[in-house]
Amino acid sequence: xxxxxxxxxxxxxxxxxxxxxxxxxxxxxxxxxxxxxxxxxxxxxxxxxxxxxxxxxxxxxxxxxxxxxxxxxxxxxxxxxxxxxxxxxxxxxxxxxxxxxxxxxxxx
Numbered sequence: 001x002x003x004x005x006x007x008x009x010x011x012x013x014x015x016x017x018x019x020x021x022x023x024x025x026x027x028x029x030x031x032x033x034x035x036x037x038x039x040x041x042x043x044x045x046x047x048x049x050x051x052x053x054x055x056x057x058x059x060x061x062x063x064x065x066x067x068x069x070x071x072x073x074x075x076x077x078x079x080x081x082x083x084x085x086x087x088x089x090x091x092x093x094x095x096x097x098x099x100x101x102x103x104x105x106x107x108x
Contacts (some may be wrong), residue, residue, distance in 0.1 A: 005032065009094045013065065015041035022049040026056040033062065039093045042067040051078050058082045065093050072100065 003016045003025075014032060016025055029040065040057070043066045048054055054075060057064070063085040064075070072086060085099055092098040 003028070003032075008090065010037075011094055012036055012038040013041050013090060013093075014038060015043065017044055019044065019046045020049055021045045021047070021053060023053050023056070026053045029062065030056065030060055033060070039063040039065045039087065039090070041065050041090070042071055045071060047071065047074055048078065054078055054084065058084050061085075063087055063093055065090050 003014055006013050006015075012033065014029055016029075018025060040062055042064050045067075048071075058079070064071075065087045066089060067075075067086055075084065075086070083101075087093040088098050088100070
């Protein structure tokens with residue numbers, strides 16, 4: 001469960017080396033950020049384990065960057081009320097533009 005921290009233009013990015021992001025990773029993320037503006041680089045992450053993990057991310061205003069389309073679909077299906085900030089790239093997070101909005105999916 002190793003992660004790399006980098007700081008670009010006063011914004012903090014955390015990149016985990018795990019494929020499944022679970023509640024233990026989320027707690028490490030929260031302890032490392034300490035209420036600063038930060039983003040989770042999702043290039044290595046394939047899925048979130050459960051909704052509690054996403055609730056922690058949403059509650060602490062952590063943005064997601066560089067997420068795959070499958071990960072974005074999983075997040076939109078798992079989050080019913082709130083939706084985390086998802087940016088297409090790290091440059092978009094730094095400039096605070098091109099943020100994805102929640103799409104409403106219905107299971108038929």
